[in-house]
Ligand SMILES: Nc1ncnc2c1ncn2[C@@H]1O[C@H](COP(=O)(O)OP(=O)(O)O)[C@@H](O)[C@H]1O
């Protein structure tokens with residue numbers, strides 16, 4: 463029967479704990495992919511996939527990737543919210559895997575908001 | 590939804606909205622009886638009895654953000670169009686369990702699709718919830734229990750680059766070794 467190799471996971475943990483004890487730790491970026499029925503039907507899982515792929519290729523351990531439920535803006539899905547430490551939250555709409563990769567590289571890694579895909583900023587959020 | 594794995598992601602979303610902390614998903618390919626069986630149970634807030642018969646009605650939803658609820662009606666339709674069945678049972682206050690059976694070789698059965706993507710999205714995207722996933726083919730099975738993974742990680746984030754790589758690789762290998770659905 464196929465089984466997870468938990469020993470490998472232990473090695474990863476030990477390495478991470480060793481690395482982060484030298485730094486302050488904690489997440490400085492949180493990226494949320496909204497996963498309601500409409501989001502899922504319009505490609506939110508593929509967006510999440512692209513996001514996880516970008517994170518795994520970066521060596522950034524301070525990015526938290528999360529999903530959350532429907533926010534009632536079905537016609538603009540997939541929707542992604544990016545929150546960087548000490549910055550206003552940015553919500554992007556009609557995201558696809560390529561846009562997600564661009565948002566990751568330019569906004570999350572380099573701090574440059576991708577205005578062309580922005581739906582709302584900070585207090586403009588309806589939710 | 591074009592893939593069963595997307596229905597699974599969507600239906601699990603209901604359980605998350607209901608405050609579940611543990612969600613068990615079982616997918617079984619029963620070639621002898623030509624059935625593909627999906628079971629999902631959660632320990633969320635459950636559905637009151639008087640509402641249970643209406644949850645597969647597309648015009649029934651308790652959400653306030655949109656007036657139609659689609660998830661369960663789409664899944665029950667997807668099952669019934671293959672000569673299968675859909676059942677949902679719930680105890681208000683303690684949880685919900687659904688079983689969908691599909692005609693395995695039926696021409697209208699949606700493919701499973703990217704189950705790896707669905708699992709990765711749930712495990713990484715919802716670190717506060719535990720998922721137990723069992724995939725059975727004949728007498729072989731693959732079991733993934735996020736409680737085991739979290740115990741091993743001792744607080745290291747599931748969004749950690751190395752952890753994501755580990756999960757993807759191991760799940761992919763485990764599911765491939767088991768065989769396709
Ligand atoms: N696992 C569950 N636990 C509690 N309530 C549920 C569950 N699944 C479905 N429901 C109830 O059934 C309703 C219909 O679900 P669904 O068809 O997925 O539509 P939607 O999620 O868009 O409302 C939900 O609004 C919710 O009240």
Ligand SMILES: [Mg+2]
Pocket residue numbers: 499599600602603659660661
């Ligand atoms: Mg739903």
